Amino acid sequence: DDGIVPAVDDGELIVVSNRQPYTHSYDHGDGGRSITVNRPAGGLTAGLDPVMQETDGTWIAWGDGEADADVTDDNGTVRMPPESEAYTLKRLWLTDEEVEGYYYGYSNRVLWPLCHGGTMKTDYVERYWQRYQQVNETFADAVVETAGADSLIWFQDYHFTLAPRWVRDSLPDSAFLTHFWHITWPGWDTFRACPQHEQLLEGLLGNDLLGFHVERYCRNFLDCVDEALDDAFIDPEGGRVNYEGHTTVVKAFPMGIDADSIREHAEAADDDFWREFQSSHGIDAETSVIVGVDRLDYTKGIVERLDALERLLETRPEYRGEVCYVQKANESRSLIPDYQDLQTEVQESIDRINERFGTDDWQPVIYINEFIPQRELCGLYRYADVMLVSAVRDGMNLVSKEYVAAQVDDDGVLVLSDQAGAHEELGDRALTINPYDTDAFADTIERALTMDGEERAERMVALRERVESNDLYAWMEGIFDTIDELRAKDADDD
Ligand code: GDG
Numbered sequence: 358d359d360g361i362v363p364a365v366d367d368g369e370l371i372v373v374s375n376r377q378p379y380t381h382s383y384d385h386g387d388g389g390r391s392i393t394v395n396r397p398a399g400g401l402t403a404g405l406d407p408v409m410q411e412t413d414g415t416w417i418a419w420g421d422g423e424a425d426a427d428v429t430d431d432n433g434t435v436r437m438p439p440e441s442e443a444y445t446l447k448r449l450w451l452t453d454e455e456v457e458g459y460y461y462g463y464s465n466r467v468l469w470p471l472c473h474g475g476t477m478k479t480d481y482v483e484r485y486w487q488r489y490q491q492v493n494e495t496f497a498d499a500v501v502e503t504a505g506a507d508s509l510i511w512f513q514d515y516h517f518t519l520a521p522r523w524v525r526d527s528l529p530d531s532a533f534l535t536h537f538w539h540i541t542w543p544g545w546d547t548f549r550a551c552p553q554h555e556q557l558l559e560g561l562l563g564n565d566l567l568g569f570h571v572e573r574y575c576r577n578f579l580d581c582v583d584e585a586l587d588d589a590f591i592d593p594e595g596g597r598v599n600y601e602g603h604t605t606v607v608k609a610f611p612m613g614i615d616a617d618s619i620r621e622h623a624e625a626a627d628d629d630f631w632r633e634f635q636s637s638h639g640i641d642a643e644t645s646v647i648v649g650v651d652r653l654d655y656t657k658g659i660v661e662r663l664d665a666l667e668r669l670l671e672t673r674p675e676y677r678g679e680v681c682y683v684q685k686a687n688e689s690r691s692l693i694p695d696y697q698d699l700q701t702e703v704q705e706s707i708d709r710i711n712e713r714f715g716t717d718d719w720q721p722v723i724y725i726n727e728f729i730p731q732r733e734l735c736g737l738y739r740y741a742d743v744m745l746v747s748a749v750r751d752g753m754n755l756v757s758k759e760y761v762a763a764q765v766d767d768d769g770v771l772v773l774s775d776q777a778g779a780h781e782e783l784g785d786r787a788l789t790i791n792p793y794d795t796d797a798f799a800d801t802i803e804r805a806l807t808m809d810g811e812e813r814a815e816r817m818v819a820l821r822e823r824v825e826s827n828d829l830y831a832w833m834e835g836i837f838d839t840i841d842e843l844r845a846k847d848a849d850d851d
């Protein structure tokens with residue numbers, strides 16, 4: 358039931374995100390001039406796309422990828438999806454210098470590590486900040502150009518901290534600005550290390566509603582505002598900030614997944630799929646399978662997880678030959694040195710474990726480093742006996758919820774880091790770990806492998822209920838309902 362009809366009138370909704378909902382590329386088999394449109398990849402895009410189609414909105418995003426301005430008109434404006442042309446996609450073309458500074462620089466070498474508590478990994482290069490401002494201005498201009506007096510503008514994530522204030526200053530009060538922050542928000546003692554901390558907060562306070570995954574990030578944000586901005590009035594209970602005459606409501610909306618779709622994919626991946634998967638990766642039919650699925654990112658705790666697995670095999674020889682760990686990790690942000698180092702480190706850990714314990718007919722760790730189709734991913738989730746999520750810090754972590762939704766046989770065990778936002782919802786029925794506590798982590802993996810069927814089912818049924826009821830659509834409804842309430846209240850106040 359994806360029938361969310363938010364209280365948005367036709368043409369009112371404007372979504373702003375770094376990534377495009379659809380990508381365009383040249384079809385090389387055809388003399389290189391015809392265009393192929395690639396479908397939304399899942400997650401947020403898959404959820405918002407039907408809403409955009411229903412309400413004929415505008416999606417504004419960086420026009421990255423192979424395609425450039427000559428694909429459509431010079432403005433980068435195109436109607437999507439191609440067969441029904443139901444809404445407008447406006448792609449903004451950025452120069453290589455802008456991409457380097459705004460995306461690889463300030464977004465991913467400053468804000469990403471900062472917000473995940475990694476101040477030592479931040480890299481304050483002046484040109485990154487300059488270009489981040491410039492690109493935020495480009496996006497703000499595009500929004501203002503598109504928006505009407507009653508527009509509902511929805512910014513996504515840390516790429517756009519500054520744009521909301523500029524948009525707010527250019528549009529009438531009747532336009533509504535909301536922002537969802539997909540990553541963690543750090544405590545003041547971390548955030549104050551950022552030389553631009555005031556501008557970042559002021560930018561975000563241009564929004565009418567600012568959403569985070571969990572309460573703790575909301576509290577951290579309000580605390581940062583309290584410490585950094587003398588003129589801000591804060592109502593911590595009501596989650597409201599008044600700054601320079603404008604009110605921003607700060608609220609937690611834990612994001613969910615499209616649980617129905619994951620379940621359907623998992624059901625479609627049957628025993629034949631699994632036999633094929635096992636044999637193609639040289640996994641013995643009797644071997645217990647442990648799985649990890651991540652973007653290759655230093656926040657995901659992949660190396661810490663491999664350490665715990667190594668500890669398990671080292672201290673409990675009875676598991677050698679009996680378990681196999683499948684690490685699915687796709688390359689990400691690989692132009693950044695910290696990410697290149699991580700790739701090397703992960704590869705070295707895997708090689709070390711395989712060399713140390715592997716035998717002629719058993720490989721302890723299997724590394725899959727290419728993107729796999731949704732059906733295969735859901736099949737892997739379904740048949741894996743144990744899922745390890747060991748993020749050292751993670752806004753939510755959708756993978757943990759996807760694993761649960763794919764457990765159609767209710768027989769898997771989720772091991773979940775208490776540093777992931779998802780732990781707030783799933784922690785009491787998952788097995789909790791601290792990714793840095795290698796011994797306890799190894800103990801917990803053993804506990805997961807030896808848990809009896811009754812306890813596994815009891816825990817998984819409860820987890821599945823939660824993931825299914827707070828799914829992607831419930832999350833969007835929560836946000837749209839809050840917007841509705843706030844708009845109605847504003848109208849009353851006038
Ligand atoms: C950020 C925050 C927050 C991965 N490999 C494949 C594949 N994936 C999909 C997963 C999942 C998604 O990528 C990853 O989502 P996460 O939530 O785990 O992590 P981030 O990318 O870091 O996302 C995070 C999220 O935003 C949402 O707000 O939860 O905390 O960091 O959906 O399934 N999908 C397929 N093949 C793959 O090989 N099909």
